[in-house]
Amino acid sequence: MAIRKIRVDEDPILKKKSRTVDVFDDKLHCLLDDMYETLKKEEGVGLAAVQVGVLKRVVVVDTGDGLLELVNPEVISGEGEQKVAEGCLSLPGRVGVTLRPFTVKIKAQDRDGHWHIYKVEDLKARCFCHEIDHTNGILFSEKLAPGEVLRHRED
Numbered sequence: 330m331a332i333r334k335i336r337v338d339e340d341p342i343l344k345k346k347s348r349t350v351d352v353f354d355d356k357l358h359c360l361l362d363d364m365y366e367t368l369k370k371e372e373g374v375g376l377a378a379v380q381v382g383v384l385k386r387v388v389v390v391d392t393g394d395g396l397l398e399l400v401n402p403e404v405i406s407g408e409g410e411q412k413v414a415e416g417c418l419s420l421p422g423r424v425g426v427t428l429r430p431f432t433v434k435i436k437a438q439d440r441d442g443h444w445h446i447y448k449v450e451d452l453k454a455r456c457f458c459h460e461i462d463h464t465n466g467i468l469f470s471e472k473l474a475p476g477e478v479l480r481h482r483e484d
């Protein structure tokens with residue numbers, strides 16, 4: 330496994346749409362393993378492949394209760410709303426209050442290509458939406474709640 334370099338700020342790759350994964354081979358497994366190691370090192374809760382410079386629809390999430398690997402994830406439906414401050418490893422030092430659904434139902438494949446349905450809420454719903462946005466070239470700064478602005482984190 331290896332730590333991969335995170336793309337940040339104005340790196341143009343962050344605005345690009347990732348491609349669907351159709352080969353579930355060792356190369357994909359290596360990417361997932363590296364992404365998880367990178368996520369842990371950076372103390373993040375989610376990471377999309379585009380953030381390490383790979384335009385594939387691949388996401389890892391760990392909100393504190395273990396690793397979830399999402400390949401070709403898609404939101405099926407969302408309900409309710411939440412307005413909470415969000416950050417991103419690709420926008421270091423910045424934070425903003427986004428508007429997200431409170432619960433989401435998504436479908437995604439695992440590293441071997443099997444489909445799963447996830448119904449999640451609160452932090453995990455926010456995180457899934459944020460990471461799926463990354464696979465479509467969208468940053469959380471484009472999902473701010475009305476009247477909110479991107480701020481510098483006060484450490």
Ligand code: NI
Nearest residue numbers: 416417418419
């Ligand atoms: Ni992010």
